[in-house]
Amino acid sequence: MAIEVRIPTILRTYTGGERAVESTGASVAEVIDALESAHPGIKERLVEDGAVRRFVNIYVDDEDIRFTGALETPVAESSTVVILPAVAGGAVSDLAAQGPAPLPA
Amino acid sequence: MLTIQREILDAIVAHARRDHPDEACGVVAGPFGSDRPTRFVPMVNAAMSPTFYEFDSGDLLRLYREMDDRDEEPVVIYHSHTATEAYPSRTDTNLASEPNAHYVLVSTRDGAHESGPVDVRSYRIVDGEVTEEEVTIVERYDDDAPAPTKESA
Numbered sequence: 001m002a003i004e005v006r007i008p009t010i011l012r013t014y015t016g017g018e019r020a021v022e023s024t025g026a027s028v029a030e031v032i033d034a035l036e037s038a039h040p041g042i043k044e045r046l047v048e049d050g051a052v053r054r055f056v057n058i059y060v061d062d063e064d065i066r067f068t069g070a071l072e073t074p075v076a077e078s079s080t081v082v083i084l085p086a087v088a089g090g091a092v093s094d095l096a097a098q099g100p101a102p103l104p105a
Numbered sequence: 106m107l108t109i110q111r112e113i114l115d116a117i118v119a120h121a122r123r124d125h126p127d128e129a130c131g132v133v134a135g136p137f138g139s140d141r142p143t144r145f146v147p148m149v150n151a152a153m154s155p156t157f158y159e160f161d162s163g164d165l166l167r168l169y170r171e172m173d174d175r176d177e178e179p180v181v182i183y184h185s186h187t188a189t190e191a192y193p194s195r196t197d198t199n200l201a202s203e204p205n206a207h208y209v210l211v212s213t214r215d216g217a218h219e220s221g222p223v224d225v226r227s228y229r230i231v232d233g234e235v236t237e238e239e240v241t242i243v244e245r246y247d248d249d250a251p252a253p254t255k256e257s258a
Contacts, residue, residue, distance in 0.1 A: 086202075
């Protein structure tokens with residue numbers, strides 16, 4: 001049984017338009033590495049300096065991985081991984097104060 | 106062009122006024138591919154800030170699951186600016202991640218949160234590029250006539 005990874009609209013250019021793809025791995029980090037092998041370029045949109053980007057949300061079986069071990073969060077064979085870009089913004093003009101940009105164009 | 110029902114636009118403005126001086130945010134979902142905003146979903150601004158908004162990550166997951174289940178997408182993503190104009194900031198532009206959505210901005214500055222006209226404008230934000238678009242307010246969506254719908258390229 002493979003791990004299902006749900007891909008947000010903005011990253012479907014990497015998956016040939018697929019809304020969900022299958023991947024493998026025992027942790028989120030491994031799942032992302034397997035994703036990268038199959039869909040080169042996608043990892044950079046998710047991870048920066050060894051951590052998940054500030055404005056990217058990743059969930060394993062409905063739990064935000066920020067609270068379950070970040071990239072080391074374990075993933076089971078039957079897990080579903082959901083990737084969602086944050087819906088965020090605001091009048092503040094200095095993005096640097098908010099951390100790195102999430103999804104470079 | 107954004108075509109939106111008056112009742113829904115009024116609800117967006119009311120939400121912006123209610124949450125002033127913090128920024129208000131939410132979506133209007135609609136059937137996938139329809140470009141028709143039908144289901145008003147006000148969201149909590151987890152940042153609770155006058156200069157920033159962000160959907161709570163748990164709320165975000167529930168929202169997207171619900172839209173998936175209903176075969177919907179976020180046709181409108183709205184938020185308010187409470188001290189500046191209704192134009193996307195650099196932050197808004199950098200963080201915009203729904204290329205198919207209409208980004209609606211409401212400004213409640215200069216007392217607009219209490220009374221008087223409120224500036225409401227709509228934009229497409231794709232690959233960091235902002236394009237303002239016309240907003241057409243309708244009393245109801247024309248459901249009866251299966252008229253040819255305008256498809257945007």
